[in-house]
Amino acid sequence: xxxxxRIRIIGGGLTGVLAAFEAHRMGWRDIVLQERFEALGGxxxxxxxxxxxxxxxxxxxxxxxxxxxxxxxxxxxxFETFDNRFGSMSADFAGRRVFTWDFGGPAVDCPAYKxxxxxxxxxxxxxAAYPPEIAATLEDYVRWHLGADPAxxxxxxxxxxxxxxxxxxxxxxxxxxxxxxxDPWTDELYAIPRALSGRTANLVASLPEGGFAKLFxxxxxxxxxxxxxxxxxxxxxxxxxxxETAADETIVWAANPTPLFKPMGLxxxxxxxxxxxxxxxxxxxxxxxxxxxxxxxxxxxxxxRAYLYESGGAKLVVAECVREADLKTLPGELRTLLSGFxxxxxxxxxxxDAQPRWIYHSLEAIAGLKALRAELxxxxxxxxxxxxxxxxxxxxKLAEVNAALARARDLxxxxxxxxx
Numbered sequence: 382x383x384x385x386x387r388i389r390i391i392g393g394g395l396t397g398v399l400a401a402f403e404a405h406r407m408g409w410r411d412i413v414l415q416e417r418f419e420a421l422g423g424x425x426x427x428x429x430x431x432x433x434x435x436x437x438x439x440x441x442x443x444x445x446x447x448x449x450x451x452x453x454x455x456x457x458x459x460f461e462t463f464d465n466r467f468g469s470m471s472a473d474f475a476g477r478r479v480f481t482w483d484f485g486g487p488a489v490d491c492p493a494y495k496x497x498x499x500x501x502x503x504x505x506x507x508x509a510a511y512p513p514e515i516a517a518t519l520e521d522y523v524r525w526h527l528g529a530d531p532a533x534x535x536x537x538x539x540x541x542x543x544x545x546x547x548x549x550x551x552x553x554x555x556x557x558x559x560x561x562x563x564d565p566w567t568d569e570l571y572a573i574p575r576a577l578s579g580r581t582a583n584l585v586a587s588l589p590e591g592g593f594a595k596l597f598x599x600x601x602x603x604x605x606x607x608x609x610x611x612x613x614x615x616x617x618x619x620x621x622x623x624x625e626t627a628a629d630e631t632i633v634w635a636a637n638p639t640p641l642f643k644p645m646g647l648x649x650x651x652x653x654x655x656x657x658x659x660x661x662x663x664x665x666x667x668x669x670x671x672x673x674x675x676x677x678x679x680x681x682x683x684x685x686r687a688y689l690y691e692s693g694g695a696k697l698v699v700a701e702c703v704r705e706a707d708l709k710t711l712p713g714e715l716r717t718l719l720s721g722f723x724x725x726x727x728x729x730x731x732x733x734d735a736q737p738r739w740i741y742h743s744l745e746a747i748a749g750l751k752a753l754r755a756e757l758x759x760x761x762x763x764x765x766x767x768x769x770x771x772x773x774x775x776x777x778k779l780a781e782v783n784a785a786l787a788r789a790r791d792l793x794x795x796x797x798x799x800x801x
Contacts, residue, residue, distance in 0.1 A: 392636030394423020433693035635768035650749030669723025
């Protein structure tokens with residue numbers, strides 16, 4: 382009896398697109414990619430206004446050795462590399478602003494760096510692993526940024542909040558480097574900025590030539606050329622999908638997993654809901670590098686990140702805000718954040734948006750996703766591939782989905798080999 386011949390991918394964001402290319406590489410030829418919106422790209426596809434991209438977030442790729450860049454380049458995508466410049470603004474214990482170059486996390490003016498292993502998987506336990514001075518600073522930031530109880534949030538939420546590592550600015554850096562080399566939790570919780578440590582990793586990043594909209598349009602054309610059936614404006618009801626899934630079909634659910642809980646007889650877990658506000662301004666002049674981004678860890682103002690980039694022949698800067706911003710003071714916030722790299726003269730605001738996000742996992746959501754995976758595996762085995770819902774990093778998502786595709790391919794080996 383032959384295994385699954387057809388593979389259907391739900392969700393046309395980056396995860397779904399990469400899954401389609403990988404499935405084709407592994408030998409599948411009956412591939413359908415279904416996306417609910419009118420074009421591929423998901424959250425990475427920005428709005429276009431007068432030929433310029435209004436980017437709601439700072440999305441970079443790695444250099445030429447980045448597996449995602451290599452995969453997409455093999456299918457015609459072109460990337461521009463640049464010196465990866467970034468920094469952060471923190472506040473010392475007197476409330477004064479401190480700028481840290483080449484480090485995207487918080488700097489805390491604290492000589493202590495002894496840590497303990499977190500007591501559990503919560504964000505509260507992760508923060509409590511630090512010395513009290515650092516823990517208090519981070520908790521203030523979390524409550525400002527997220528507005529949620531850290532005890533209810535999973536510890537991995539430190540990654541999208543960029544507080545997964547802290548620079549203890551007053552510490553003995555030689556002793557800290559030795560401790561990082563010998564103690565896994567010290568290495569996990571602390572960082573030394575690359576300019577002070579001599580590290581050469583992460584020096585180069587890349588962006589798609591011509592922007593993200595051009596990237597995803599080109600990838601859609603490449604998928605079509607391979608014979609992948611791309612269906613946009615296609616909303617797939619989970620109950621219908623599960624009822625119609627045949628024994629010779631593999632499903633990759635690369636979309637939001639929340640709609641899957643009820644059809645599988647599970648309660649939908651409580652999520653950490655947070656609305657972020659974004660404002661895009663024209664940049665009339667800037668004497669620093671482009672692109673560049675700066676994180677704000679002062680827990681002051683509204684902006685948690687300023688990202689300056691070029692699109693459509695113009696320089697733009699987006700303020701990503703934890704709340705609705707005061708438009709009279711917002712330009713000043715942006716100029717202050719960018720001041721570590723250069724003086725900025727801002728023009729008019731050209732775009733504003735507000736969107737709810739559910740990217741920060743609650744402890745309940747992580748437990749719920751584990752239960753959902755178990756139910757799906759019990760019903761479908763390796764023929765239902767979750768779309769790497771828990772990891773935040775793009776590379777981790779790619780590796781998890783590719784490994785699941787390989788298991789499904791082995792199940793489908795006779796049919797896939799015949800199709801290839």
